[in-house]
Amino acid sequence: MGFPENFLWGGAMAANQCEGGIFEGGRGLANVDLCPSGSRRQEILRGHGKILQMEPGCHYPSAEAIDFYHHFREDIRLLGEMGFRVFRLSIAWTRIFPKGDEEKPNEEGLRFYDEIFEECKKYGIQPLVTISHFDCPVYLIEKYGGWRDRRMIDFYLRLCRVLFTRYQDKVTLWLTFNEINMILHAPFMGAGLCFREGENEELVKYQAAHHELVASALATKLAHEINPKNQVGCMFAAGSVYPFSCRPEDVWEALLKEQENYFFVDVQSRGYYPAYAKIRLQKRGIFPQMQTGDEEILKKYPVDFISFSYYNSRCVSAGTQEMAEGNLFQSAKNPFVNYSDWGWPIDPLGLRITLNQVYDRYQKPMFIVENGLGAEDIPEADGKIFDDYRIEYLREHIQEMKKAVEEDGVELMGYTSWAPIDLISAGTGEMKKRYGFIYVDKQEDGSGTRKRTRKKSFYWYQKVIETNGEEL
Ligand code: BG6
16 A cells, blocks of 8 residues: 555755855844854753844854755755655745834845745745744844734734745645744744743743744634635644553653643644643643634634654653653653664654554644654765664654554655754754755864765665655
């Protein structure tokens, strides 16, 4: 049986991690530009330690990133060579609205994405566009405090209207917010939130989340109105949460953690705040303020499909356990899985489990829009890169994904690995944490030619796509 003929194989990248060129094309400054690499990064991502301008002595990795801004033709050609059917990319909000609240968009920014989409078309690659991938104009943070302010909904919809109209002949697959649940873990990155002294941070996060949820529903409505062919998805950081043991208390903790994540998708897909969230948020005094009509908006405009990133499963315990890393979420160390060089669990079967759980819960088509291994690649003396560890990680995950499709019957639209070309890490800002099939000669200290080189995994993935996942 295998994957459906029209299965969308490809890869995913985000503007702030690849484009660079942050002072070019009339672009304005965004939150993501102000996340330095090094020890202060974590504090800033989490909304503590506000800096809304570049500080001397700090290194800002997004400023140049991998300079996709100037290399996009060559980069997309390489994706075409791998046989990509889909390329997930995000729009830098401040290329279109440099400040965020202007009436008119910046033509130069719009043209940049026109050119990208035209390039994709040349190679038969369908774009899948994330409207906001950890992206919020700095001006809107200064003036309104980011997503804590309800007026953000209007600015975001202004962006959506421009995108849906301008690109209606070029794009029909959209995601409203990347990893919307990340707002709870990295609120500056997820929603431009900088906390003020003494305020209830949890309340601010859920208020901002509510605004994003309403914005997401209204964006879905708008997308359908402007082009009925548009399909809109939500996107969350997934990964099933395992109980550390079969102790009922551990199982209960795991359930609570799952609900914390599913809350967002429950609202975006089912169209209402689930009972568990209503009660718990109210009890903790952090239920967000709603306006009349919000509930109706959420109800009337659910997403068409569910997308998610999967890097690893998580593990929780009601007691104290040794902890492990993992995509900005900490988790108890699971003794039954291996770990990456960055301490993230490697759990291919967890992907099958997650696919089943998400499908059971929502019964909507799904899209895996991120999955990959961050590792340090050391080129051989002749420049070749043999990244067998990456091939192994991807092979095992794709095998489990295949079983979920073939044997469990989940409905899956496609798979975009993170990330086809090496880029800047969102969590650490490092360049040496590489995910690509394509190596970029840029080193941690900024040296290097920026030359692109095909890794061993490039040819492997090319074959995977060519055989529609039969040859792994
Ligand atoms: C996801 C993000 O959280 O994980 C990406 O959507 C990010 O932007 C990816 O790059 C991998 O995380 P990291 O920290 O290794 O870059």
